[in-house]
Amino acid sequence: MSLLEVSGLSIRYAGAAVVNDISFTVDEGESVGIVGESGSGKSQTALALLGLLPKQADVSGSVKLGGEEIIGATEQALNKLRARRVGIVFQDTMQALNPYMQIGKQVRQVLLQHQLAAGDAADRRVMEMLRRVGLPDPERQFRAYPHQLSGGMRQRVMLASALIAEPDLLIADEPTTALDVTVQAQILELLEDIRDNTALLLITHDLGIVAGRCERMLVFEKGRLVDAGPTTSLFASPGHAHTRALLDVAPRIDRGTFPAPIKASTILSVEAAEVVYEAGGSAQLRAVIDVDLSLRKGETLAVVGESGSGKSSLVRAILGLIPMHSGRVVYAGEALDGPVETRSIAQKRDFQLVYQDPVAALNPQMRVQSIVGEPLSVHEPSLSSQERIARVITTLQKVGLDDNYLRRYPHQLSGGQAQRVAIARALILEPSVLVCDEAVAALDGSVRAQVLALLRTEQNKTGLSIIFISHDLAVVRSISHRVLVMYMGHLVEFADCEKIFAAPRHPYTRALLDAVPVPDPVVSVRVAPLKGEVGSLLSPPSGCVFHPRCGYAKEICSERAPEPRDVGGSRVACHRADDIELTPQHP
Amino acid sequence: MLRYTLLRLLGAIPTLLLVIVLAFLMVHAAPGGPFDDERVLPADVEANIAKAYHLDESLPKQFVRYMSGLLRGDLGPSYRYRDHTVSELIRSGFPLSLQLGAMAITLALLAGVSAGTVAALRQDSLLDRVIMSFAMTGISIPVFVIAPVLVLLLAVKVHWLPAGWSGSAGAAKFVLPVFTLALPQIAYIARLTRASMIDVLGRDFIRTARAQGLSTSTLVRVHALKPAMLPVLSYMGPAIAAILTGSVVVEEVFGIPGLGQFFVRGALNRDYTLVLGIVIFYATLIVFLNLLVDILYGVIDPRVRYK
Numbered sequence: 001m002s003l004l005e006v007s008g009l010s011i012r013y014a015g016a017a018v019v020n021d022i023s024f025t026v027d028e029g030e031s032v033g034i035v036g037e038s039g040s041g042k043s044q045t046a047l048a049l050l051g052l053l054p055k056q057a058d059v060s061g062s063v064k065l066g067g068e069e070i071i072g073a074t075e076q077a078l079n080k081l082r083a084r085r086v087g088i089v090f091q092d093t094m095q096a097l098n099p100y101m102q103i104g105k106q107v108r109q110v111l112l113q114h115q116l117a118a119g120d121a122a123d124r125r126v127m128e129m130l131r132r133v134g135l136p137d138p139e140r141q142f143r144a145y146p147h148q149l150s151g152g153m154r155q156r157v158m159l160a161s162a163l164i165a166e167p168d169l170l171i172a173d174e175p176t177t178a179l180d181v182t183v184q185a186q187i188l189e190l191l192e193d194i195r196d197n198t199a200l201l202l203i204t205h206d207l208g209i210v211a212g213r214c215e216r217m218l219v220f221e222k223g224r225l226v227d228a229g230p231t232t233s234l235f236a237s238p239g240h241a242h243t244r245a246l247l248d249v250a251p252r253i254d255r256g257t258f259p260a261p262i263k264a265s266t267i268l269s270v271e272a273a274e275v276v277y278e279a280g281g282s283a284q285l286r287a288v289i290d291v292d293l294s295l296r297k298g299e300t301l302a303v304v305g306e307s308g309s310g311k312s313s314l315v316r317a318i319l320g321l322i323p324m325h326s327g328r329v330v331y332a333g334e335a336l337d338g339p340v341e342t343r344s345i346a347q348k349r350d351f352q353l354v355y356q357d358p359v360a361a362l363n364p365q366m367r368v369q370s371i372v373g374e375p376l377s378v379h380e381p382s383l384s385s386q387e388r389i390a391r392v393i394t395t396l397q398k399v400g401l402d403d404n405y406l407r408r409y410p411h412q413l414s415g416g417q418a419q420r421v422a423i424a425r426a427l428i429l430e431p432s433v434l435v436c437d438e439a440v441a442a443l444d445g446s447v448r449a450q451v452l453a454l455l456r457t458e459q460n461k462t463g464l465s466i467i468f469i470s471h472d473l474a475v476v477r478s479i480s481h482r483v484l485v486m487y488m489g490h491l492v493e494f495a496d497c498e499k500i501f502a503a504p505r506h507p508y509t510r511a512l513l514d515a516v517p518v519p520d521p522v523v524s525v526r527v528a529p530l531k532g533e534v535g536s537l538l539s540p541p542s543g544c545v546f547h548p549r550c551g552y553a554k555e556i557c558s559e560r561a562p563e564p565r566d567v568g569g570s571r572v573a574c575h576r577a578d579d580i581e582l583t584p585q586h587p
Numbered sequence: 588m589l590r591y592t593l594l595r596l597l598g599a600i601p602t603l604l605l606v607i608v609l610a611f612l613m614v615h616a617a618p619g620g621p622f623d624d625e626r627v628l629p630a631d632v633e634a635n636i637a638k639a640y641h642l643d644e645s646l647p648k649q650f651v652r653y654m655s656g657l658l659r660g661d662l663g664p665s666y667r668y669r670d671h672t673v674s675e676l677i678r679s680g681f682p683l684s685l686q687l688g689a690m691a692i693t694l695a696l697l698a699g700v701s702a703g704t705v706a707a708l709r710q711d712s713l714l715d716r717v718i719m720s721f722a723m724t725g726i727s728i729p730v731f732v733i734a735p736v737l738v739l740l741l742a743v744k745v746h747w748l749p750a751g752w753s754g755s756a757g758a759a760k761f762v763l764p765v766f767t768l769a770l771p772q773i774a775y776i777a778r779l780t781r782a783s784m785i786d787v788l789g790r791d792f793i794r795t796a797r798a799q800g801l802s803t804s805t806l807v808r809v810h811a812l813k814p815a816m817l818p819v820l821s822y823m824g825p826a827i828a829a830i831l832t833g834s835v836v837v838e839e840v841f842g843i844p845g846l847g848q849f850f851v852r853g854a855l856n857r858d859y860t861l862v863l864g865i866v867i868f869y870a871t872l873i874v875f876l877n878l879l880v881d882i883l884y885g886v887i888d889p890r891v892r893y894k
């Protein structure tokens with residue numbers, strides 16, 4: 001008998017099925033991955049396994065855990081089972097942990113509720129658990145509130161609370177989605193190390209995660225289970241067209257051709273850019289420190305780095321959205337400085353921005369035609385309303401939307417459609433530089449592929465230059481001509497895409513590349529993830545800011561900050577750039 | 588925290604100054620004066636009294652005189668309660684008003700939060716609808732209507748409770764005034780609690796807690812109550828102000844010799860110093876209580892930091 005037996009599970013809301021007749025099993029100690037795009041019903045299924053669906057959900061079928069039926073069980077019976085037999089880890093830990101309560105107390109509550117320990121014994125067990133999940137200084141962190149911890153540390157706390165009652169099954173619902181790639185690698189590694197004989201049901205949209213970690217996988221599409229089997233065989237020969245499609249759109253860091261470098265003239269150059277934030281009192285936070293970059297006409301320049309690397313600050317300062325403390329920006333032969341309000345209308349027109357969250361970036365009270373047409377009313381006020389609409393329609397066609405969308409409101413659009421509208425709004429002025437700030441991060445694989453293709457087509461047609469801020473290196477590899485890697489405000493490495501991916505010169509670049517999961521169980525080799533987390537920008541490490549996490553650090557690295565220099569055609573800020581060999585595992 | 592408190596106290600000075608100026612202008616703008624009576628005084632007597640109380644001086648001059656007294660902590664003599672200073676009157680009236688107000692706010696919090704929480708947990712049930720209808724009624728009917736109706740029903744018709752203050756002994760005499768004072772606040776707090784509790788119960792961390800097997804009562808007690816209290820806490824400033832103004836009416840209706848009664852009499856008699864004194868006293872009290880509320884806010888929500 002399997003540990004978990006799901007048969008004929010269906011979930012309906014007001015008659016509409018979000019999960020349709022799903023059956024699968026999980027054996028003791030087994031690791032099973034559920035993959036699917038948003039709306040495929042994978043999270044709803046996870047909630048059903050714990051009886052956590054809202055009252056409005058109409059659930060049918062059967063879910064048996066160790067022979068005990070969960071569908072229709074009383075709340076009392078479910079409460080005995082939750083945490084004790086099935087633990088769950090959610091994504092977005094800032095919301096999923098109680099922000100008003102010390103983390104130690106939140107973990108302890110599980111022990112108290114299930115009467116597994118009380119008093120000092122409970123506190124000791126909590127601290128022991130916090131130590132096991134890798135929280136430094138558990139005695140002190142016991143009293144920390146969630147907002148005082150980093151995202152990675154919060155996910156460790158979440159994991160501690162899910163495992164402290166030693167359940168038979170651990171459900172992890174997109175456990176690493178909002179995390180940086182190096183932290184993701186740490187958490188996945190921890191998940192594997194710590195679960196012992198606990199079975200794992202890992203829910204994710206990222207095939208790379210499943211490829212390296214799960215024995216079996218289930219593929220969900222629109223509420224149906226369309227494919228299932230051992231991970232290796234499913235990757236090798238997908239049983240269903242949807243699995244094939246998911247594999248096809250999954251960006252791969254280990255294959256595909258590199259975009260050829262662009263030889264055109266430089267249109268934007270930035271020298272010695274510094275961004276400084278006031279951090280209360282006299283404290284200053286240096287978010288960007290002495291960064292140079294250049295952007296050629298028709299080129300895509302990727303700016304990558306973990307959170308806190310300063311990538312968004314740098315680009316925002318170039319755009320004039322936040323003050324640049326010092327440095328020089330030259331665009332088309334003219335100095336570009338001061339806040340955006342003081343720039344000429346032509347300069348403003350030439351730079352357009354696309355944000356990460358398309359729905360939040362569109363005014364919910366405006367129709368698509370007004371949203372896309374609005375920039376024209378500022379930059380080309382002489383247009384008649386017919387001319388304006390005509391321009392809106394042509395621009396929408398460019399992004400693959402027909403005129404049926406003109407009168408829609410943002411909430412009537414899917415995520416991908418909303419991002420197309422946001423791109424159309426940026427493109428309608430025919431800018432020369434388009435800044436995409438994590439513009440495809442929130443999109444499903446298939447939609448992301450379409451949006452990237454759209455950007456590429458537009459670039460080929462019009463010579464558009466793109467600054468592409470991203471944390472996803474696999475995506476960056478497929479579309480960027482050059483890549484700027486940043487760490488704690490510093491330029492770490494700046495080189496052609498091929499050089500960055502095939503012959504990285506900086507240990508941090510190499511670590512970032514190694515942390516990216518590859519959606520192929522054959523290639524997927526695990527390396528020890530980069531240790532530690534990004535340091536505090538308020539008290540940065542001495543010398544090279546990366547040295548505390550660097551496996552190649554020597555004495556000089558903690559003493560003197562490395563100046564960026566040219567090594568083999570790459571610009572690298574590392575003392576040891578010429579005497580170490582860094583071949584990434586997936587060249 | 589200390590720095591924040593000091594800054595807030597400094598920031599309260601302009602507010603209080605504005606209150607004083609406005610109150611000063613308003614009492615003086617009201618027609619009549621403190622010594623006008625049905626029995627008209629001889630002109631020379633009137634002039635002497637005016638001189639004695641400096642009422643013959645120009646308004647700015649009077650203001651300066653009043654302020655210089657105020658800075659020394661002197662609220663001046665009452666014009667109508669001869670032989671008493673305003674400070675003495677406040678000292679004699681305030682304890683009773685404080686007692687009444689504290690009881691009302693405690694009752695309002697206990698009843699309002701409980702009713703609101705129950706309604707939230709049983710959202711859209713019959714019980715929820717009943718509680719919310721009562722709350723709506725409580726908000727809609729003003730104190731000056733509730734008070735006499737309750738007296739008529741519970742005191743005059745069925746004699747369960749005393750109708751007035753004087754002559755009746757024991758705790759029973761508090762019941763009607765406290766309840767009257769608390770009722771609109773119970774109603775408002777119940778509605779606030781219900782809304783914020785429903786919001787909190789829908790958050791992700793509540794789902795996490797449910798996934799840990801916490802029973803509903805533990806869930807509410809350990810996880811939901813504290814964050815759900817934030818909007819209620821913000822409302823405590825206005826609530827206290829509402830109770831203070833409410834007590835002016837309630838004390839008058841039930842004949843309670845508290846500060847509210849002095850205030851009404853003072854206003855009717857154009858007792859300039861008494862009205863001003865009570866206004867300043869209440870304004871200071873409200874400023875302090877609001878500061879206290881903001882500090883408590885930081886205690887509940889660790890993300891709020893005072894610098």
